Amino acid sequence: MKRLLVIACAILAVLTVLAAAPKSPVRLLVVTGGHDYETSFYTLFEGYPDLVWDHATSNKEAFKQNIVPKYDVLLLYDMSQDLDDKGRQNLQVFAESGKGVIVLHHALVSYQTWGWWSKELVGARYRLEKEGDTPASTYKHDEELRVSATLEHPITAGLKPFQITDETYKGMWISPAVKVLLKTDNPTSDGPVAWITPYEKSRVVSVQLGHDGKAHRHPVFRELIRRAIFWSAGRLE
Numbered sequence: 001m002k003r004l005l006v007i008a009c010a011i012l013a014v015l016t017v018l019a020a021a022p023k024s025p026v027r028l029l030v031v032t033g034g035h036d037y038e039t040s041f042y043t044l045f046e047g048y049p050d051l052v053w054d055h056a057t058s059n060k061e062a063f064k065q066n067i068v069p070k071y072d073v074l075l076l077y078d079m080s081q082d083l084d085d086k087g088r089q090n091l092q093v094f095a096e097s098g099k100g101v102i103v104l105h106h107a108l109v110s111y112q113t114w115g116w117w118s119k120e121l122v123g124a125r126y127r128l129e130k131e132g133d134t135p136a137s138t139y140k141h142d143e144e145l146r147v148s149a150t151l152e153h154p155i156t157a158g159l160k161p162f163q164i165t166d167e168t169y170k171g172m173w174i175s176p177a178v179k180v181l182l183k184t185d186n187p188t189s190d191g192p193v194a195w196i197t198p199y200e201k202s203r204v205v206s207v208q209l210g211h212d213g214k215a216h217r218h219p220v221f222r223e224l225i226r227r228a229i230f231w232s233a234g235r236l237e
C-alpha cells in the first residue's frame with residue numbers, strides 16, 4: 001500500500017512539472033514568391049516569445065523536402081502555379097499530418113488547376129481567367145472595408161467590428177462548406193474575408209486580407225494572423 005502511494009506521488013510530481021514547463025515555441029514556415037510584397041509583412045511574426053519562424057522564398061525551396069518534422073504551421077503568402085510532383089506531395093503530406101496551414105491573400109490565386117488545393121485545402125480560388133460563363137475574379141486596391149465577425153470561434157473571440165484599408169477580391173469561387181469567420185459589406189468584395197476551410201485532416205485558415213503595410217500594421221489584422229497561427233497549431237482553444 002505504501003509503495004502504491006509512493007508511486008502515485010511520483011506520477012503526480014512528474015505531471016506537475018510537465019504542466020508547469022513552458023511549451024516549446026510554435027515553429028512556423030513562411031513561404032513567399034511569385035508576387036511582390038512590402039517588408040512590413042515580416043513584422044507579423046515578430047515579438048512573440050512562443051513563435052519561431054523561417055522563410056522560404058519560393059514554393060520549390062519550401063517543399064523540396066518533407067517538412068513535417070521541422071514545422072508546426074505553414075503560412076503561404078506566395079502566388080505559385082508550378083510545383084513538381086514531389087513538391088506537391090510534400091505540401092500534401094504536411095497538410096495530411098494534422099499540422100496547421102494558413103493561406104494568406106494572393107496565395108488564394110495559387111495552383112489554378114490543382115483540384116485538391118482549391119477544393120479540399122483552401123476552400124476557395126481566385127479565378128485568374130474566365131471559366132465557361134463565369135468571369136475571371138477581380139481585385140481592387142486601397143478599399144475601405146468594414147469588417148465584422150460572423151462566427152464564434154477562438155480566432156474571432158471578442159473581436160469588435162473594425163475598419164481596414166486593403167485590397168478586395170470579387171468573383172472568387174468559395175466553397176459552400178467553408179465556415180466564414182469575418183465578412184465585409186464592401187461591394188467590391190465577395191463578402192467573406194477570412195474562413196476556416198472544409199479540410200478535415202488539419203486546421204486550415206484562409207485570409208483574403210493582407211495586401212500591404214496598411215494591413216500588416218493594422219492591430220486587428222496582426223491579432224487575426226497571430227490567432228490563426230496559434231489556433232492552427234492547436235495552441236488556442
Ligand SMILES: [Zn+2]
Nearest residue numbers: 105106167211
Ligand atoms: Zn494583393
